[in-house]
Amino acid sequence: MSYLECNDLKRTHRHFTLDLSFAMDKGELLCIIGPSGSGKSTLLSLIAGIDDTERGSIILDGEDITRTSIQKRRIGMVFQDFSLFPTMNVEQNIQYGMKNKTPEEKQKKTEELLELVGLKDYAKRKVLELSGGEAQRIALARAIAAEPRILLLDEPLSALDAPLRKRLREELRNIHCRTGLTMIYVTHDREEAFAIADRIMILRSGHIQAIGRSEELYNNPQSLFVANFTGEGSTLKMPRNQNIDEDSIAFIRPEDIIILPKGTEETNADSISLDAEVSGSEYNGSFYTVTLQTEYGEIRATSARRPEDDQVMLSIPKGKIKYLK
Amino acid sequence: MKKDDSYYIRHALPALAVTVIVFLLPVASVLLKARNIGRTITDPYTWRLLGFTVLESGLSALLSVVIALPFCIFFSRYTFRLRKAMLTISDAAFALPAILAALGFVIYYGNNGILNNILKSLTNGKASLKVLYSFKAIILAHVYLNFPVAFSLITTALSNMPDTEEKASRLLGASEVRTFFRITLPKAMGSIISAFTLIFLFCFPSFLIVMSLGGNPRFFTMEAEIYKRTYTDVDPSSSASLAVFSFAVMALLLLATGYGREDKKAQRARHKLKPLAGNKKAVAIILCILIILFMAPPMLSILYRAFFNRDGDFTLKAWSGIINRANSGAGTSLDAIINSIAIATISATVATVMATRISMAAVRNRLNFLSLLSSLPMAVGSVSMGLGFAFLAARIPLYNKAVSFLLVLLAHIVVIMPFAIRTILPGARHIPVRLPLAAKTLGAKPNEIYRRIEYPMLRSYRRRAFAFAFALSLGEVNATLALGEGRITTIPVLIYKLINQYNYQGASALAVVLLTIAIVMFAIGEKEEKQ
Numbered sequence: 001m002s003y004l005e006c007n008d009l010k011r012t013h014r015h016f017t018l019d020l021s022f023a024m025d026k027g028e029l030l031c032i033i034g035p036s037g038s039g040k041s042t043l044l045s046l047i048a049g050i051d052d053t054e055r056g057s058i059i060l061d062g063e064d065i066t067r068t069s070i071q072k073r074r075i076g077m078v079f080q081d082f083s084l085f086p087t088m089n090v091e092q093n094i095q096y097g098m099k100n101k102t103p104e105e106k107q108k109k110t111e112e113l114l115e116l117v118g119l120k121d122y123a124k125r126k127v128l129e130l131s132g133g134e135a136q137r138i139a140l141a142r143a144i145a146a147e148p149r150i151l152l153l154d155e156p157l158s159a160l161d162a163p164l165r166k167r168l169r170e171e172l173r174n175i176h177c178r179t180g181l182t183m184i185y186v187t188h189d190r191e192e193a194f195a196i197a198d199r200i201m202i203l204r205s206g207h208i209q210a211i212g213r214s215e216e217l218y219n220n221p222q223s224l225f226v227a228n229f230t231g232e233g234s235t236l237k238m239p240r241n242q243n244i245d246e247d248s249i250a251f252i253r254p255e256d257i258i259i260l261p262k263g264t265e266e267t268n269a270d271s272i273s274l275d276a277e278v279s280g281s282e283y284n285g286s287f288y289t290v291t292l293q294t295e296y297g298e299i300r301a302t303s304a305r306r307p308e309d310d311q312v313m314l315s316i317p318k319g320k321i322k323y324l325k
Numbered sequence: 326m327k328k329d330d331s332y333y334i335r336h337a338l339p340a341l342a343v344t345v346i347v348f349l350l351p352v353a354s355v356l357l358k359a360r361n362i363g364r365t366i367t368d369p370y371t372w373r374l375l376g377f378t379v380l381e382s383g384l385s386a387l388l389s390v391v392i393a394l395p396f397c398i399f400f401s402r403y404t405f406r407l408r409k410a411m412l413t414i415s416d417a418a419f420a421l422p423a424i425l426a427a428l429g430f431v432i433y434y435g436n437n438g439i440l441n442n443i444l445k446s447l448t449n450g451k452a453s454l455k456v457l458y459s460f461k462a463i464i465l466a467h468v469y470l471n472f473p474v475a476f477s478l479i480t481t482a483l484s485n486m487p488d489t490e491e492k493a494s495r496l497l498g499a500s501e502v503r504t505f506f507r508i509t510l511p512k513a514m515g516s517i518i519s520a521f522t523l524i525f526l527f528c529f530p531s532f533l534i535v536m537s538l539g540g541n542p543r544f545f546t547m548e549a550e551i552y553k554r555t556y557t558d559v560d561p562s563s564s565a566s567l568a569v570f571s572f573a574v575m576a577l578l579l580l581a582t583g584y585g586r587e588d589k590k591a592q593r594a595r596h597k598l599k600p601l602a603g604n605k606k607a608v609a610i611i612l613c614i615l616i617i618l619f620m621a622p623p624m625l626s627i628l629y630r631a632f633f634n635r636d637g638d639f640t641l642k643a644w645s646g647i648i649n650r651a652n653s654g655a656g657t658s659l660d661a662i663i664n665s666i667a668i669a670t671i672s673a674t675v676a677t678v679m680a681t682r683i684s685m686a687a688v689r690n691r692l693n694f695l696s697l698l699s700s701l702p703m704a705v706g707s708v709s710m711g712l713g714f715a716f717l718a719a720r721i722p723l724y725n726k727a728v729s730f731l732l733v734l735l736a737h738i739v740v741i742m743p744f745a746i747r748t749i750l751p752g753a754r755h756i757p758v759r760l761p762l763a764a765k766t767l768g769a770k771p772n773e774i775y776r777r778i779e780y781p782m783l784r785s786y787r788r789r790a791f792a793f794a795f796a797l798s799l800g801e802v803n804a805t806l807a808l809g810e811g812r813i814t815t816i817p818v819l820i821y822k823l824i825n826q827y828n829y830q831g832a833s834a835l836a837v838v839l840l841t842i843a844i845v846m847f848a849i850g851e852k853e854e855k856q
Contacts, residue, residue, distance in 0.1 A: 050762055070765040083763040087781035096777075097767025139763075146767045 351713025422800020429623025711807025752786030792850025
């Protein structure tokens with residue numbers, strides 16, 4: 001039996017209806033990604049008890065918590081805007097959710113948590129004096145202090161700048177490994193999800209499009225939406241040799257295309273060749289992104305060098321072409 | 326959202342009940358007394374009164390806004406040392422009791438007042454100004470009281486507007502003047518109209534200024550006429566009918582102007598104020614001097630008259646009068662001071678406590694009508710309100726000083742409640758919805774969330790609301806006077822009586838006391854948080 005089971009949850013909103021089921025194991029870090037308005041935050045609200053599901057059930061650790069009040073669910077939550085209590089200092093914030101502990105135990109636990117989030121001497125600091133990164137670390141410590149059965153993180157890093165985001169997500173992954181906490185992490189940043197998740201759930205208009213390990217989703221997307229959402233790629237109206245499905249479209253990742261000088265003899269029987277004309281190339285630091293025109297449409301490929309000639313030949317391994325809908 | 330939040334509405338219920346009852350009781354007793362509403366409506370005199378009241382408040386509001394506008398434009402563009410001081414003084418004027426303006430005007434602008442004495446000594450007795458006891462005196466006093474309101478509101482609104490459109494307009498080649506009329510003025514129109522509306526609503530039930538500076542029933546507003554019919558004509562039925570009519574008009578005005586509806590949007594980036602340079606410095610100095618020349622003399626005159634008699638000789642007679650409890654028959658000065666402080670303390674405390682609960686319920690339970698409900702007392706002029714309490718008192722068999730005191734207290738609470746709620750409500754809105762949610766996920770119960778997070782976060786708002794409510798109660802004279810002709814004497818009521826007895830020195834000494842307490846309260850309210 002899974003640690004968290006969401007069965008047949010439903011919540012109707014004006015623009016979309018959340019309607020899904022999923023389960024996760026203890027100690028897992030599940031990332032939920034999806035465009036804005038896909039229901040990511042709604043799902044967290046349902047699990048946390050901030051919002052009520054219209055039907056279905058939520059089972060946590062064998063206990064049905066569908067109708068349990070927020071306070072009694074013991075589910076931690078970290079918000080995008082930190083939501084620290086401004087009238088309390090760091091220590092008071094962290095101790096706010098601690099239950100059944102002597103003052104000494106609280107003190108000790110606070111010190112441990114501050115150490116865990118790398119802010120050892122911050123206990124007496126005022127909340128309003130913290131930087132964004134510090135505030136989010138304290139929010140995390142506060143949530144963990146309440147000893148939640150599961151920790152929900154609602155775009156916790158999106159209010160921070162890019163370098164800090166990168167550092168904090170590594171720390172977050174470390175904290176996850178050290179505490180073994182079950183976590184659900186909502187983000188709209190695919191790179192962030194790939195970096196920290198055990199598994200990723202892709203949501204669209206309230207429905208699960210795919211759920212699985214990042215490599216699976218990237219390499220074997222089950223739909224065009226998932227393919228596009230997990231990374232770059234070109235879509236071509238390229239006919240398939242046999243079993244042609246009229247509606248399906250060829251999807252190719254840019255790194256799977258090899259750009260060769262025009263007229264190169266194709267030796268690999270597992271690849272197909274295409275004539276193409278270079279229509280643009282962008283320099284991205286370690287590589288170029290080249291835009292090419294083919295008889296099936298526009299295609300983007302990455303290359304270590306800028307093509308010397310406008311007329312080139314493309315070689316694409318057949319196994320890397322996905323026919324998707 | 327979950328129904329768990331019923332906590333707020335449950336805890337606001339007692340406050341709501343008290344507010345509604347305390348408001349409805351006097352209104353109901355006025356309604357019960359009003360037996361000839363039909364005759365009042367058909368009486369041409371009623372409509373003449375209404376016309377005059379509209380004219381008087383419209384003109385006052387228009388002049389206040391028009392005069393303030395150039396100041397607002399300058400003060401919202403440039404920053405200089407006196408800027409903040411000027412704006413703070415204008416904020417303080419929000420709570421300046423009308424009685425002080427009335428007294429200051431009598432002493433300064435009076436026919437034998439300080440201004441005329443100065444003019445006469447400068448021109449060997451030839452030049453003199455006749456300001457007092459006229460329509461223009463009423464308007465001037467209204468502008469005196471409300472110019473700071475317009476100045477402060479519009480300047481703040483203009484300063485908080487981003488100026489990207491102005492920059493774009495200048496980049497597209499428009500002149501500064503064209504940019505002002507095509508871009509800035511249209512953007513500022515909302516705040517100008519709302520300042521006009523607010524001042525109009527303040528002046529509409531004007532009573533004290535009309536009584537003390539008009540000096541002629543020709544200039545009576547509806548509130549003044551209601552008072553006259555009650556206590557001079559002793560015709561409570563006809564005054565109650567007029568009060569009902571006035572109530573209906575005010576309610577319509579409130580609905581029409583949308584006052585009480587909230588229009589505050591999230592504040593966007595404000596523009597940067599420019600430092601002064603070149604001849605702009607001279608402009609700033611001239612503008613500040615103009616404000617000071619307009620605002621300061623009446624108040625300084627009060628201070629002067631508290632220590633000097635008419636012939637300019639120093640005397641402490643008025644002050645020993647306060648200490649020796651020797652004053653006119655209507656109770657002594659010391660009693661008035663004690664009454665005033667007691668009533669203001671109690672009513673401001675009660676109003677702040679109730680306003681906090683009501684504001685939290687309005688925000689958490691999304692009950693916008695609560696804020697509308699809370700501004701309902703504004704629809705009833707405070708004279709009518711006092712009158713309602715007076716009618717109520719007449720129905721109480723055991724009528725003694727304690728009951729009288731209690732009724733005055735209740736009247737004050739009704740009058741100051743809207744302002745207390747209006748001060749706290751933005752604070753309640755300011756608390757992010759996520760904070761209580763975060764606390765709930767940490768296992769906190771509603772009561773704990775309120776006590777440990779929300780209540781402390783409202784601290785500065787509560788303090789400001791208390792100070793504001795206290796100052797308003799301290800300066801309240803209409804309801805207190807209308808309620809049994811001031812059987813409970815407060816400082817402003819006594820000042821009013823002393824003005825009518827031409828005892829300006831005694832009035833001035835008391836006014837200095839009143840002003841001092843008001844300034845101290847204002848300072849408490851504006852104290853910066855140590856965060």
